[in-house]
Amino acid sequence: MPYQKYIETVPGSATNKIFLFTLSTCVWCKKTKQLLKDLGLEYQFVDVDLLGMTDQISAYNEIEKYNPKIFFPTIIINDGQGVISGFNEEKIKALI
Amino acid sequence: MENIKVEKQEIADLFNSLELLNKKRNYYFNFDKSFTCMILEGLLVNKKRYGHMTCPCRIANGKRDQDLDIICPCDYRDADVSQYGNCFCGLYLSRQKYNNKIPTSPIAERRPNNKILINKNMEEETQQDKKIFPMWRCNVCGYICARDDTPDVCPICGAEKDRFSKTKETVSE
Ligand code: SF4
Numbered sequence: 001m002p003y004q005k006y007i008e009t010v011p012g013s014a015t016n017k018i019f020l021f022t023l024s025t026c027v028w029c030k031k032t033k034q035l036l037k038d039l040g041l042e043y044q045f046v047d048v049d050l051l052g053m054t055d056q057i058s059a060y061n062e063i064e065k066y067n068p069k070i071f072f073p074t075i076i077i078n079d080g081q082g083v084i085s086g087f088n089e090e091k092i093k094a095l096i
Numbered sequence: 097m098e099n100i101k102v103e104k105q106e107i108a109d110l111f112n113s114l115e116l117l118n119k120k121r122n123y124y125f126n127f128d129k130s131f132t133c134m135i136l137e138g139l140l141v142n143k144k145r146y147g148h149m150t151c152p153c154r155i156a157n158g159k160r161d162q163d164l165d166i167i168c169p170c171d172y173r174d175a176d177v178s179q180y181g182n183c184f185c186g187l188y189l190s191r192q193k194y195n196n197k198i199p200t201s202p203i204a205e206r207r208p209n210n211k212i213l214i215n216k217n218m219e220e221e222t223q224q225d226k227k228i229f230p231m232w233r234c235n236v237c238g239y240i241c242a243r244d245d246t247p248d249v250c251p252i253c254g255a256e257k258d259r260f261s262k263t264k265e266t267v268s269e
Contacts, residue, residue: 024099025138025152027131027185028202049155050099056155060213070212071205072153086202 003046003055012042016095020045021063021074028087029073035092048072102140110136122249123169124194126186131200135187139168153185154207165211172206175244178257190248231263242267 010033018036022029024047036043048059060070066083067074075084077095084091111125111133118125126132138152150156151166165171173183181193184207186200193200205212208227229242237253246260 023153023155025141026154027134027138028153030134069205069209070155072155088202 002058007046009044012040014042017078018043019076023049023072026072032073032087100141100144107136121251124189135185174247178245228266228268231265232260233263
């Protein structure tokens, strides 16, 4: 992934591989990150709005595969086995 | 791109100036003030970053003419507040949600996909569909708006939603 170096990892228990496409300014993204943290789950994220234009376009292409409407957060579980589009509290809690 | 910081005072100033307008125009901020301030902070970051205050929960292009529909308050606010009781971010609530302290939840994205994809298709010609809107007239004060739905409350005179009627006219964007 071209934006690899911008991916951050938040430590926790790693039963599932959780990857988030987020915006640094978005409240629903902040709530998602906080909830995962509270649940003690490990996750990786990239704040798409902080990327340069070329990296942003690569990120869009990736998000579009899982969430054709392209909105944030887009949560990808185990490389695409599952997808949660948006801050869906129930579904996020079920990841535990 | 660097992470932009905003001061607490800037958030408080924005809150106060918008709250003044809200009071006059029958709009309601989220009663959860810390949530509201988080959104205002995002708006201020975007203002510093792009020069215009784009929606913090949506990706902006940075060019004002491409971002017009998502400059806060966005083109989608009134219809979302009317249909779901809150705007996409949850900054604005319907009076009903506000008065009954009903928590905000995420809603479906109303912004058309072709606008979201503008960034991605920067090189391509972005042909945008013309959109037809019905027109609504407040029977109390005569205020006319062209939207998917009426505002929750008339922003001019405060009349209830059911005091609006659909007129024959339509306008396209
Ligand atoms: S969704 Fe709400 S906060 Fe976001 S731009 Fe629209 S009105 Fe503003």
